[in-house]
Amino acid sequence: MRFGSKSIGAMFGEVAGALFKKPVTEQYPFERRPVQDGYRGRLVYDPTKCVGCQLCVKDCPSEAIHLIILDKSAKRFVIRYHVDRCTYCGQCVENCRFDCLSMSSDLWELASTDKDSFTLYFGSEEDVKLVLSKAAARIAMGPSED
């Protein structure tokens, strides 16, 4: 309502009209906002191209990514990735010269109820199994140093 330059309730038009519009609230988890390409979600690793240069490990600000070398000459590597330490900055992706790493735009719902699911091992099937069994054996022997 206007009285010359003064106005009481200047937002009246919009506010009253809002009763007839759909609310903007997105009812997650029933409605999910579509993610745009290029969104920096969880890390994805392609082991076939990796040469083990460890440039990604060197520049990570939060020590979220480690390379486990099973056999350097045969290029068998496993990456241990801590989802909870990662800051999703993308520096590792930027550093890799062989396009092994990328950040997925689908995997962004990363909440979990237990800590174990936050440590992921990437690599070829047998390599990962080998690393996990070694880790299990080490845990069975006693506290590890890392």
Place this chain on the structure above:
Amino acid sequence: MNEFVLALAALMIFPGGAFVLASGLAFEWIDRKLVARLQNRLGPRWFQPLADLVKLLAKEEIVPDGVHAGLFKGLPVVALAGALTAGLYVPIAGVAPAFSFPGDLVVTIYCLSVLTLCTGLAGTNTLDRFSFVGAIRTLTQLFSYEAPFLLALLSPAILAGSWQIAEIQEYAQQHTLLILLTLPVSFAIAIIGLMGKLELPPFDAPEAETEIVAGALTEYSGRGYALFRLGRDVELVIGLTLISAFFLGGLANPIEFLLKTLGLLVVVALLQALFARLRIDQTVGMWWRVGAALGLLQILLLVILKGLGLL
């Protein structure tokens, strides 16, 4: 014996007691949903006020150090009792008031103010600085809107020539258009005065969340807080019923009750969403300058017209 049972049922179940409590919760939900939709968001689901009530009742009541424990625990009960008592004399749900006697308009208005007085007392009872400032603001606001609100509700009483709510309502039912034409200012003051009484925005300076946390009720939790909130919801229903009974042509049946009170609630929700919060000095200034003056003018006009025999 029969009368006693009927009176007890009217007091506890319908239209007092359980019914007015349930309708208070329902009206609180409608109000919150409306304000949310006006702000372009979703708003709570229908059982939210009930869920809040149940949760609060289940929580531990923490009595802070240095308060008078009896007052602390007793004030919420007195506040709710006052609000519920006021409901006995108004035509809730469109049926005739449970109890009616000459002069019950004054008693109702007084009972509605008991909640505000208890809130103010509760605020000064504690040692907390926020509660103290909130209590001072509550009582200041009480002194500012009470007079115009009273004058506004008095104008239909003067027209009808009676102080009994049932008779005023009957008069309003027969002379709906007359009241609306001659008393538009009183109608507006009554609605805005109700918002002041319930401390709804823009008159929520006494419980300004961004300045004094929660005002007079800062230290309250659990059962005491639940009772204060229930009292406020009940007053919302009673206030809307009273205003629509006087100014919108009486409430003859439950359908009219629903339509008229909900229509008023939409207006109240719109007024809540439109304005920024008024500072306490701006509230007092507005009520004592604009509100009281307009209210007095309206009454003066009425008295003159009645004296001249035109009404």
Place this chain on the structure above:
Amino acid sequence: MEPAAKSGKFSIPIGPQHPALKEPGHFEFSLEGEIVTSATARLGYVHRGIEKACENRTWIQNLYLLERICGICSHIHALAYALGVEKLAGVTAPPRAQAIRTLVAEMERIHSHLLWLGVAAHEAGFDTLFMYSWRDRETVMDLLEGLCGSRVHYSANTLGGVKCDVSPRHSEAIHRGVDFLEGRTRYYMDVVTHDETLLGRTRGVGTMSLDQAVALGAIGTTARASGLARDIRVEAPYAAYPDFPVRISLETTGDLLARFLVRLNELLETYRLIRLIVDHLPEGELQARIPRRIPEGEAISRVEAPRGELFYFLRSSGSDKPDRIKVRTPSICNWSSVLVTAIGHKLADMPMLLAGIDPCFSCSDRSVRIHKKDGEVEQWSWEILRQYGIDYYR
């Protein structure tokens, strides 16, 4: 001009936990009735030791650490740091990278000012404006997500350039978004200047004259609202600002309403600038090579954050880790203006005064060396600090 000592009979603490503050900080207001007679402030609740942590991380790792000093002005911190490191290394980022950096910085300014509009309205009790402005802010956050990959902490910068590129699809989306936001901003300008209830809370409240602003060292939008024309984008242009000059938004009244108007006018200016940059983005590469070990030296970089001048001092001793990084954020300079202008106002105006300078507590908690009047400089080592902590809680 010194802030008044504690006086008056009754003092109200706002903070460290208070619904008015979005971050912890302690303000003690002494009251007589509703009038404030003195105000004191105590900060330091969000000190995280970031400057010290920078000394243990490499130059590239620090980029991401410094970005997280503040969530609202994260890109501008990273930009100041990157510009400083490039100055030390003697490298200039290519023009396309500078333009994209400027573009993201301006989009961050939009997001910050719209956030401030909502928060200031919420402090005034005007929740409707709060909800509406934050709804519109989602537009610019979606644009930033599409361009850089994240809604907060965009990580668009890298040492020597940027990591993300603007494609034709992006520029089209940016044009659409900016057109929508411009319409909305003009509507909010209309609401702020005409609505009587909001004007009653902002007009004539917290007035700071030009002389006071100069004496108290106010910077940024707070100073520009009092008529002090300081803007690093104009005085010492960095990144692509020499090619895309900016017009300063100035008001002279110095009250809260002026601060609203300055920020809204800056938004309109930003929209013009963004359209210009997107249409005239220079071609070229995105990054320049920068060595891992930065040569020895000291560098200063100053940028205009949404809140004012952001100042970085970097010192390198030739290794791959910095020797010292000192950050002076704009919010530190504006606190004294609140403490001085608060006197004489009512308690209800305090939250709005605090919000009026657009405070960022996370930015403010840096280490400061205070020189006492008698010239003695006291510096505490780690052991003294630790002992002080133990004694305090005993």
